[in-house]
Amino acid sequence: MKVLLTGSTGQVGYELARSLQGVGEVVAVDRSEMDLSNLDQVRDVIRRVQPKLIVNPAAYTAVDKAESEPELAFRINAEAPGVMAEEAKALGAALVHYSTDYVFDGSQATPRVEDDPLGPLNVYGASKLAGEQAIAAAGIPHLIFRTSWVYGMRGKNFLLTMLRLAKERAELRVVADQHGAPTWSRTIADTTAQVLSQAHAGGREWWVQNSGVYHLSAQGQTTWHEFTEAIIAEAGLSCKVLPIATAEYPTPAQRPQYSVMSSERLMARFCHLPDWKEALHLCMR
Numbered sequence: 001m002k003v004l005l006t007g008s009t010g011q012v013g014y015e016l017a018r019s020l021q022g023v024g025e026v027v028a029v030d031r032s033e034m035d036l037s038n039l040d041q042v043r044d045v046i047r048r049v050q051p052k053l054i055v056n057p058a059a060y061t062a063v064d065k066a067e068s069e070p071e072l073a074f075r076i077n078a079e080a081p082g083v084m085a086e087e088a089k090a091l092g093a094a095l096v097h098y099s100t101d102y103v104f105d106g107s108q109a110t111p112r113v114e115d116d117p118l119g120p121l122n123v124y125g126a127s128k129l130a131g132e133q134a135i136a137a138a139g140i141p142h143l144i145f146r147t148s149w150v151y152g153m154r155g156k157n158f159l160l161t162m163l164r165l166a167k168e169r170a171e172l173r174v175v176a177d178q179h180g181a182p183t184w185s186r187t188i189a190d191t192t193a194q195v196l197s198q199a200h201a202g203g204r205e206w207w208v209q210n211s212g213v214y215h216l217s218a219q220g221q222t223t224w225h226e227f228t229e230a231i232i233a234e235a236g237l238s239c240k241v242l243p244i245a246t247a248e249y250p251t252p253a254q255r256p257q258y259s260v261m262s263s264e265r266l267m268a269r270f271c272h273l274p275d276w277k278e279a280l281h282l283c284m285r
C-alpha cells in the first residue's frame, strides 16, 4: 500500500517516517516538494503519487505568530487538509490527520471527550478546527487524532526551549495556571502505526466502524511549570523554576487554562497510552 506522508521534517512527521515503515510503502514529502500553502501543488502531488493512504502531520504550528498571519494559518491548517480530503475521495484513499487540544476553550476543569463543545481561543486553534471540519465533511475514511503539548528530542518544542534556557539563565519563570498533557512525538507516531495496522487487517468495514476523531494524549495532567520542573530534574540540571500566572507572561495568542483531554475512546478501541512522566523519562533517557 502506498502511503503519502507530509511534514517529515516536523516532530511527529519525523517519527512517523520510521513508525509507518511496517504499514506500507512510504512516500515522504517535505515543504520543498509539497508546500501546503500552495493548494494546486497539494492536488498535483497527490494525483501524481496516487496513495491509498495520506498521513498529514504537517501544519502551521506557530501559535503566537498565527495571530498576525490568520490567512496563511487557515490555508495550511484548514484549506490544504480540505484539498487532501477531496483528492483522497477521488482516489478511494483514507486520510489520517492531527489536531490539537487548543480547539477547546479550556473553561471546564475536567478531561474533555471528543464530542464536548469546541471553542478555540486563538487563530491556530480555529484554523485546526476548520481543518477537522473540512475532513469530516468530505465523507471519506479518516482518523483525526487530537493531541497536545508535543515534545521530543528534535525540532522546535517546549522541552528543548526549556533545556536551552536552563543553561542560559539562573532561574526560569513559567506559567503554573495552564493545565494539559505533554505528549512525546514518538508516542503519537507509534500509536498511529498500531491503529493503522488494525485498520489494514480490518479492511473497508474497519474504516466504516472507526472513522472519526480520537484524543491521543499521554495520561495524567500537569502544568507548564510542573512540566518544566520534570524536564530540569530528568536532565540533572539545577535551575530554579518559579511558578507565575498567565498574566505575568503576556503572549499575542490566548491559551486555554485547562485543555486536558480524555483518551479513553482511543484506549478502549485500540491501545494503551503511557503516563506523561513515564514517556518524558523514556524520551530523555
Ligand SMILES: NC(=O)C1=CN([C@@H]2O[C@H](COP(=O)(O)OP(=O)(O)OC[C@H]3O[C@@H](n4cnc5c(N)ncnc54)[C@H](OP(=O)(O)O)[C@@H]3O)[C@@H](O)[C@H]2O)C=CC1
Residues within 6 Å of the ligand: 006, 007, 008, 009, 010, 011, 012, 013, 030, 031, 034, 035, 036, 037, 056, 057, 058, 059, 060, 061, 076, 098, 099, 100, 101, 128, 146, 147, 148, 149, 150, 151, 155, 156
Ligand atoms: N507541536 C505541538 O505542540 C502540537 C502539535 N499538534 C498537531 O500535531 C501535528 C504535528 O505537529 P508537530 O510535528 O509538532 O509540528 P512541527 O511544528 O514540529 O512540524 C510542522 C511540520 O509542518 C511542516 N510545514 C509547515 N508549513 C508547511 C507548508 N506550508 N508546507 C509544507 N509543510 C509545512 C513543517 O515543515 P518545515 O520543517 O519546512 O517548516 C514541519 O515538517 C500538527 O497537526 C499539529 O497541529 C497538536 C497538538 C500539539
Ligand SMILES: Cc1cn([C@H]2C[C@H](O)[C@@H](COP(=O)(O)OP(=O)(O)O[C@H]3O[C@@H](C)C(=O)[C@@H](O)[C@H]3O)O2)c(=O)[nH]c1=O
Residues within 6 Å of the ligand: 061, 062, 063, 064, 099, 100, 101, 102, 147, 148, 149, 150, 157, 158, 161, 165, 172, 173, 174, 175, 178, 224, 249, 251, 255
Ligand atoms: C518560553 C516560556 C513559555 N512560557 C509559557 C507560554 C505559554 O503559556 C506556555 C507554553 O509555551 P509555548 O509557546 O512553548 O507553547 P504553545 O506554542 O502554546 O504550545 C502549543 O503548541 C500548539 C502547536 C499546540 O497544538 C498545543 O497543544 C501546545 O503544545 O508556556 C512561560 O511561562 N515561560 C517561558 O519561559
Ligand SMILES: [Mg+2]
Residues within 6 Å of the ligand: 061, 062, 063, 064
Ligand atoms: Mg509554540
